Amino acid sequence: MxxxxxxxxxxxxxxxxxxxxxxxxxxxxGGAPPHQRTGVGFDRQTQQATVTTVTSVSCQVGAGGQAPIGDPSATGGAPAAQEAKKGPCKKATVRVDTGKDKGRTFTELVQPDQTRQLHQGDKVVVAYEPKAPKELQYAVTDLDRKFPMALLAGIFAVAVVVVxxxxxxxxxxxxxxxxxxxxxxxxxxxxxxxxxxxxxxxxxxxxxxxxxxxxxxxxxxxxxxxxxxxxxxxxxxxxxxxxxxxxxxxxxxxxxxxxxxxxxxxxxxxxxxxxxxxxxxxxxxxxxxxxxxxxxxxxxxxxxxxxxxxxxxxxxxxxxxxxxxxxxxxxxxxxxxxxxxxxxxxxxxxxxxxxxxxxxxxxxxxxxxxxxxxxxxxxxxxxxxxxxxxxxxRPAPGTAAPVGAQPVTASGGRGRRRKR
Incomplete structure (x- = not known):
């Protein structure tokens, strides 16, 4: 059977x-079908960039002389005194490292309560919107995590091969x-x-x-x-x-x-x-x-x-x-x-x-x-x-076991050979 x-x-x-x-x-x-970019989520055009300088500034005025996005004092929210308790804002200067605008710089205002803070030397990913005004075409969207991710993948590969x-x-x-x-x-x-x-x-x-x-x-x-x-x-x-x-x-x-x-x-x-x-x-x-x-x-x-x-x-x-x-x-x-x-x-x-x-x-x-x-x-x-x-x-019935071999019980243990 x-x-x-x-x-x-x-x-x-x-x-x-x-x-x-x-x-x-x-x-x-043969490849994904083309579509017109929406500029939303992962469908945005992105470039690699580096944070060159980070300076402390007042949260009242943004990089372009306007109130920063999300500033409550600009929308009738909490007074500026309450915002000051959170600490000063930061103005980060970011240099674009790839694409047709390589070498171009722009500024990004970072609120003190933002989850993602920028530091000098950080590698970041920036979104590019060609239809926006020139001073608003680039914006930081995420940190560049290529190195830590690649290092972790390398450690994983070495561990798999060694073991x-x-x-x-x-x-x-x-x-x-x-x-x-x-x-x-x-x-x-x-x-x-x-x-x-x-x-x-x-x-x-x-x-x-x-x-x-x-x-x-x-x-x-x-x-x-x-x-x-x-x-x-x-x-x-x-x-x-x-x-x-x-x-x-x-x-x-x-x-x-x-x-x-x-x-x-x-x-x-x-x-x-x-x-x-x-x-x-x-x-x-x-x-x-x-x-x-x-x-x-x-x-x-x-x-x-x-x-x-x-x-x-x-x-x-x-x-x-x-x-x-x-x-x-x-x-x-x-x-x-x-x-x-x-x-x-x-x-x-x-x-x-x-x-x-x-x-x-x-x-x-x-x-x-x-x-x-x-x-x-x-x-x-x-x-x-x-x-x-x-x-x-499975050995045919009546086939002799090798000389010196001990039979194995159903549970996997060694047992004595029974007399027939």
């Missing part, structure tokens, strides 16, 4: 892999490939108007095949993990599609999604939400399926005489512990990403039920629960497949 199952797995994965390649070719976008060695190197290569598939295929294809769900399925499948086979090799063990991941992704896709539809989730709940919908009205935002659920679940699914498959293979190596039922029972005991940890991990990962939303439960005047069923929060709840169901299902599915496939290597 196990040998027949191997053929069935090959008969499924080979056409599936071919379909993924065809899907990549057919849906390949994982060759496997770590292959994992980094697979990570780079996954990022390329995401940026060169999935995102542009969605912007081009392709069905987000179809794009997510094809892109996620390509990432799954490349990452698993690249990191773990072309083997029956990896193929079982791939098939277990595929079955779980299909379950997540079906459940996500049903419950996103039943809950009437539009996927258009914040400024970012609103801007995307405004720029590209043809994008199916609810489909984009479902695509995010599938892609977000893929990484944790890979971990679960690979771990369960490896556990069953190691149990078989420890006791080759154990049948598929015994392997499944032992593997599922390991899987129960895995389920408890990964579900908690997934929930906390989503909670960390949506931490501002969780604050709504604390500050909302409405009841918890009203807040939890609002679309903004319901999206995260559906995303978490659907992904968790797929994770839970992946454990018995992958464990069963692995037990059936690896039991093909």
């Amino acid at each position: 196990s040998k027949h199952l191997r053929k069935v797995i090959a008969a499924i994965l080979i056409p599936f892999s071919a379909a993924v390649v065809v899907g990549l070719v057919v849906l390949w976008p 994982g060695r060759l496997r770590g190197v292959m994992a980094l290569v697979a990570l780079a490939v996954s990022f390329l598939v995401l940026t060169l295929f999935i995102l542009p294809a969605v912007l081009q108007g392709s069905n987000p769900l179809l794009v997510a399925v094809v892109g996620s499948s390509a990432i799954m095949l490349i990452a698993l086979y690249m990191c773990h090799g072309l083997s029956a063990r990896t193929s079982v993990a791939v098939l277990g991941t595929l079955v779980s992704l299909l379950l997540i896709g079906v459940l996500g599609s049903q419950f996103i539809g039943w809950a009437a989730l539009t996927g258009n709940t914040d400024d970012s999604t609103g801007l995307i919908h405004g720029l590209y009205p043809s994008i199916d935002m609810s489909g984009l939400l479902l695509a995010g659920v599938i892609i977000g679940s893929l990484g944790v699914l890979d971990d679960v399926t690979v771990t369960q498959t490896s556990a069953v293979w190691e149990l078989h190596e420890a006791n080759p005489s154990m049948g598929w039922r015994g392997l499944y029972r032992a593997g599922i005991r390991i899987g129960r512990d895995h389920i408890a940890s990964v579900v908690n991990t997934l929930v906390l990962a989503y909670a960390g990403a949506a931490l501002p939303l969780l604050l709504l439960f604390s500050i909302a005047q409405s009841g918890v039920g009203t807040v939890a069923t609002s679309e903004l929060v319901a999206e995260e709840i559906v995303r978490t629960l659907v992904g968790s169901i797929g994770l839970v299902a992946s454990v018995p599915v992958t464990t069963l497949l692995a037990a059936l496939v690896v039991s093909a290597d």
Whole structure:
């Protein structure tokens, strides 16, 4: 039965892999479609710049001789004496370092209660609006974080290689490939108007095949993990599609999604939400399926005489512990990403039920629960497949064990050989 199952797995994965390649070719976008800049959020023109000097000035008068934006004394708010208690304002001189205006300087007034303060020598990102008056064309929008981010990425890569060695190197290569598939295929294809769900399925499948086979090799063990991941992704896709539809989730709940919908009205935002659920679940699914498959293979190596039922029972005991940890991990990962939303439960005047069923929060709840169901299902599915496939290597009845070998009990311990 196990040998027949191997053929069935090959008969499924080979056409599936071919379909993924065809899907990549057919849906390949060739770049994001152009659009007219809105000047809002990330759609602004930006340049790199440096803060050259910072001096203290009165908050009453801005750099251009006018009251600064947000100054309460200019709008009939708090008197100037109250503003003075907060400390003096700062006038930062900023030099543009890139673009056609390289070397040009402008001034920025920084209020004492602003979250982001500027200091001499800071590298910053500035927005450019060509239609504005010349003295207002540039404004600081953020700090330049390239160096600390690159340093952190370097530390991560070194840690992975030192601990994982060759496997770590292959994992980094697979990570780079996954990022390329995401940026060169999935995102542009969605912007081009392709069905987000179809794009997510094809892109996620390509990432799954490349990452698993690249990191773990072309083997029956990896193929079982791939098939277990595929079955779980299909379950997540079906459940996500049903419950996103039943809950009437539009996927258009914040400024970012609103801007995307405004720029590209043809994008199916609810489909984009479902695509995010599938892609977000893929990484944790890979971990679960690979771990369960490896556990069953190691149990078989420890006791080759154990049948598929015994392997499944032992593997599922390991899987129960895995389920408890990964579900908690997934929930906390989503909670960390949506931490501002969780604050709504604390500050909302409405009841918890009203807040939890609002679309903004319901999206995260559906995303978490659907992904968790797929994770839970992946454990018995992958464990069963692995037990059936690896039991093909079970020694035939009556085969003598190697001289000096000690049999292994079902629990993995060494025991005495029983007399027959």
